[in-house]
Structures are given as C-alpha cells and as structure tokens.
Amino acid sequence: MGDxxxxxxxxxxxxxxxxxxxGLIPFGIRPGMSRIEKMMEILQNPHRRLKxxxxxxxxxxxxxxxxxxRVLLQSGYTVGTFTSPYITKFTNRFxxxxxxIPEESLLALANRxxxxxxxxxSTELGSPTMFEVSTALAILxxxxxxxxxxxxxxxxxxxxxxxxxxVFPVVSIITNVGMDHxxxxxxxxxxxxxxxxxIIKSGVPVVSCVQQPEATQVLRKKAMECKATLxxxxxxxxxxxxGEHGPYQSFHFSGPFREYDIEIGxxxxxxxxxAAGALxxxxxxxxxxxxxxxxxxxxxxxxxTVWAGRMEEVSSAPRIVLDGAHNPEGAESLRKSIERHYxxxxxxxxxxxxxxxxxxxxxxxxxxxVDTLILTEPDFRKKMDAEALHELAEGxxxxxxxxxxxxxxxxxWKNALxxxxxxxxxxxxxxxxxxxxxxxxxRAALLGQTDSEKGx
Numbered sequence: 354m355g356d357x358x359x360x361x362x363x364x365x366x367x368x369x370x371x372x373x374x375x376g377l378i379p380f381g382i383r384p385g386m387s388r389i390e391k392m393m394e395i396l397q398n399p400h401r402r403l404k405x406x407x408x409x410x411x412x413x414x415x416x417x418x419x420x421x422x423r424v425l426l427q428s429g430y431t432v433g434t435f436t437s438p439y440i441t442k443f444t445n446r447f448x449x450x451x452x453x454i455p456e457e458s459l460l461a462l463a464n465r466x467x468x469x470x471x472x473x474x475s476t477e478l479g480s481p482t483m484f485e486v487s488t489a490l491a492i493l494x495x496x497x498x499x500x501x502x503x504x505x506x507x508x509x510x511x512x513x514x515x516x517x518x519x520v521f522p523v524v525s526i527i528t529n530v531g532m533d534h535x536x537x538x539x540x541x542x543x544x545x546x547x548x549x550x551x552i553i554k555s556g557v558p559v560v561s562c563v564q565q566p567e568a569t570q571v572l573r574k575k576a577m578e579c580k581a582t583l584x585x586x587x588x589x590x591x592x593x594x595x596g597e598h599g600p601y602q603s604f605h606f607s608g609p610f611r612e613y614d615i616e617i618g619x620x621x622x623x624x625x626x627x628a629a630g631a632l633x634x635x636x637x638x639x640x641x642x643x644x645x646x647x648x649x650x651x652x653x654x655x656x657x658t659v660w661a662g663r664m665e666e667v668s669s670a671p672r673i674v675l676d677g678a679h680n681p682e683g684a685e686s687l688r689k690s691i692e693r694h695y696x697x698x699x700x701x702x703x704x705x706x707x708x709x710x711x712x713x714x715x716x717x718x719x720x721x722x723v724d725t726l727i728l729t730e731p732d733f734r735k736k737m738d739a740e741a742l743h744e745l746a747e748g749x750x751x752x753x754x755x756x757x758x759x760x761x762x763x764x765x766w767k768n769a770l771x772x773x774x775x776x777x778x779x780x781x782x783x784x785x786x787x788x789x790x791x792x793x794x795x796r797a798a799l800l801g802q803t804d805s806e807k808g809x
Contacts, residue, residue: 404522405522405523409551447491485516503638525557527552542565542567590633602620610639632655673774677788701773705766729765
C-alpha cells in the first residue's frame with residue numbers, strides 16, 4: 354500500500370473503517386464530480402488502468418450486473434463488481450470473482466483514503482460523501498489489489514453527475530427510465546433520461562432497453578453527439594419470451610451478430626429485459642473487443658445467475674418471496690411476476706417504504722391483486738411512517754383495492770413478519786416488498802444470518 358500510509362493507522366478495525374465511511378452519510382447526496390476527481394488526482398488516476406462496463410437505469414441495474422458478472426466468470430475472465438445498495442454486509446458492494454472484499458483489505462484501503470478525505474474536507478470542496486469514498490475505495494481495490502480483466506460498474510444515482518461517471522468504459526448500459534429519485538433527477542421522463550444518458554461517452558457503444566419514445570429520443574441525441582453506437586432494444590436487437598421450462602423462463606434473442614435461445618432462473622418478465630440488455634453488451638465485447646465467450650458458457654452463465662432480494666423465494670412453508678420493488682415501475686413488474694410465476698389462493702403483502710418515493714402510483718399497481726396488506730416500517734432513518742402509508746392506502750382502497758382487501762398496520766417489522774407468516778396458508782403466497790433496507794432485515798431474519806449490516 355505504500356510505507357507512508359502503512360505507518361499511520363487512522364482506523365484500527367474493519368468496524369471502525371465501515372463506521373467512518375458511513376459516518377460521512379450526513380454529507381448527503383451531492384451530485385458532482387469535483388471531489389472524486391480530486392481524490393483520483395491525488396491517487397494518480399488508478400481508474401485509467403481498468404476496463405469498465407458502466408450500468409445506469411431506474412430499475413434492473415443490480416440484476417444486469419449479476420448477469421454480466423456470472424457470464425464473464427463462466428467464460429474464464431476475472432471480474433470486479435461494484436454495486437449498491439448491499440443486502441447483507443458493507444463488503445458486498447466490492448466483489449472480485451463473486452467474493453466480497455476481505456475485511457483486512459477494506460481496512461487498509463480506508464486508512465489510505467482517510468488522510469486524503471481529511472485534506473479535501475479542509476478545502477472549499479468540502480468533505481467527500483460516503484458514496485464518493487466507497488467509489489474511490491472500489492477503484493483502488495480493483496486497480497491495485499486484484500486487477501480484474503473487467504469491472505462491472507453500477508451507478509449510484511442518475512448518471513451524468515454520479516461519481517461512478519469518473520470512469521471511461523468500454524461499453525455502457527442504460528437499463529430503463531422510470532420515475533424515481535425525482536427530487537434529484539427531475540420530475541419528467543425526459544429529465545431523468547437526460548441524467549441517465551450522461552454516462553454515454555465519446556465513441557463508446559451503449560446498450561439500452563429503454564422503451565418510452567420521449568426517453569429514447571434523449572438517448573439517440575446524446576449518442577449522436579458522442580458518435581457512440583446505440584444498440585436499442587426493438588431496433589438493433591430484439592428479445593421475445595418463449596415460455597417456462599421447469600425452474601427457468603426462456604426467451605429468444607436476436608441481435609446483429611448472433612441469435613440465442615436463453616434460459617434464466619430469475620423470475621419476472623423484467624428480468625428477460627435485463628438479461629437481453631446484458632447479452633447485447635456481451636456481444637459487443639465479443640465482436641469488437643476480442644472477448645472470447647463460447648455459447649455454452651454464455652448459456653450456462655445466464656441459467657446460473659441469481660440476485661438476492663429480487664423475486665427471491667426464501668421460504669416454502671409458508672411460501673415467502675422477497676422483492677425490492679420500491680417505485681411504480683418496480684410495482685408493475687412485481688405484479689406481473691406474481692401473476693406469471695406464483696399461482697396462489699390469497700396474496701398477503703408486507704411492505705415498508707422510505708419517505709421520498711412515489712408510493713401512490715406503487716399502490717395503484719399492486720393493490721388490485723392483494724388480499725391482506727401489512728404496512729410496516731424499515732429500520733432506517735428515512736423510513737416512512739406506517740400510519741402515513743396507511744392513510745395513502747385507505748384513500749386508494751375503494752378505487753384500486755381488491756374486494757375484501759384488509760389493511761393492517763404494524764410498525765415493528767419483526768412483528769409484521771410474524772403476522773405475515775401466521776396468515777399465510779399452504780395455498781397462499783406471502784410477499785415482502787418495498788425498500789431494500791426492509792428486505793435486508795427480513796432476509797437476514799428468515800435465513801438466520803447473524804452478520805447482516807445492510808445499507809446504501
């Protein structure tokens with residue numbers, strides 16, 4: 354790491370390191386590149402030595418990262434994967450070949466960054482944020498410790514001013530555009546698409562499954578300005594659902610270079626779109642960047658991909674599915690996935706939300722299929738009060754609710770989970786949905802994980 358850094362241990366344990374990084378959360382989300390650029394400059398720009406696949410989008414980023422990582426690993430490449438939020442431990446966000454960063458490595462890198470953060474904090478730039486420091490840590494880990502063949506690199510928020518945009522990728526992916534984080538990204542599809550399109554770089558191919566005409570128009574304009582080839586679903590490549598085969602759903606992919614019949618174990622038609630976008634990006638790597646990926650490895654990689662907390666069945670008696678749908682588009686996908694993959698007698702839905710989301714539209718999508726709605730609160734500082742959510746749900750119940758819909762308020766998520774389990778009979782389905790902060794706690798409780806840290 355360098356003697357000058359090893360001589361000073363500012364942080365003594367992994368826990369201290371994580372507490373220090375999370376302690377920067379009060380500095381908030383501050384879109385802009387100035388602080389990350391300064392950190393990289395001090396560190397002599399280690400990100401320039403790496404190849405990145407940069408992924409932005411409202412939903413599906415994590416699943417797309419999972420597909421890319423699994424297929425590339427199956428094909429024999431070493432892969433770094435940087436994602437957020439994390440479900441179990443802070444180390445989840447920095448993975449190399451599917452394994453978390455070792456705690457001792459995170460500690461050493463945090464100690465290296467500590468004096469740099471203090472130095473920048475004393476200038477007019479102000480303190481780097483939690484996400485900025487996490488991003489810098491990821492770059493150091495991949496550039497100097499493990500040096501993967503390629504890094505799968507997920508944006509935190511938006512794209513244009515997101516600190517992950519410090520990198521110059523070999524291919525970019527924009528999964529979709531929806532109404533989320535409107536307080537930061539804008540309150541129209543065009544404004545949000547403009548922010549996502551900010552990851553498009555000069556001459557770098559970009560893949561997208563965006564559907565809305567007003568959003569695709571924004572992407573086309575940006576790609577044209579950057580002289581970047583835009584591989585848009587429905588135009589440069591197509592995908593079509595072809596049915597269920599045991600635990601897999603399948604689709605036919607038709608691209609500019611090859612056609613495939615793909616099976617994936619992840620549930621939901623939205624995962625077919627995510628997989629198709631990932632496959633198109635992999636085809637670009639294969640065709641133009643000399644990546645060698647045999648068809649057999651590609652097919653196996655897609656079949657074997659899993660992603661925690663996304664249509665994940667964690668219990669069979671009672672049947673409990675976890676899904677981190679937390680915005681209108683997520684709710685619409687959740688409803689379609691339940692109807693397609695999980696026949697049931699009664700649907701019991703437990704949900705908890707943060708206070709900054711479009712919950713009214715979310716409820717309009719999901720209430721028509723719910724028999725019992727249990728409203729609770731995530732264990733997180735920005736939680737939405739269950740009573741406030743209850744008031745919203747009651748207002749929509751008569752227009753959108755299934756006949757006989759019962760709404761229960763239980764602010765304590767542990768009690769809510771017990772209530773959910775007790776009400777779910779053999780033929781019923783229980784779903785826990787909402788913010789991933791809630792999903793993380795519920796998942797840890799149901800799977801008996803004792804080291805869950807959860808967080809953004």
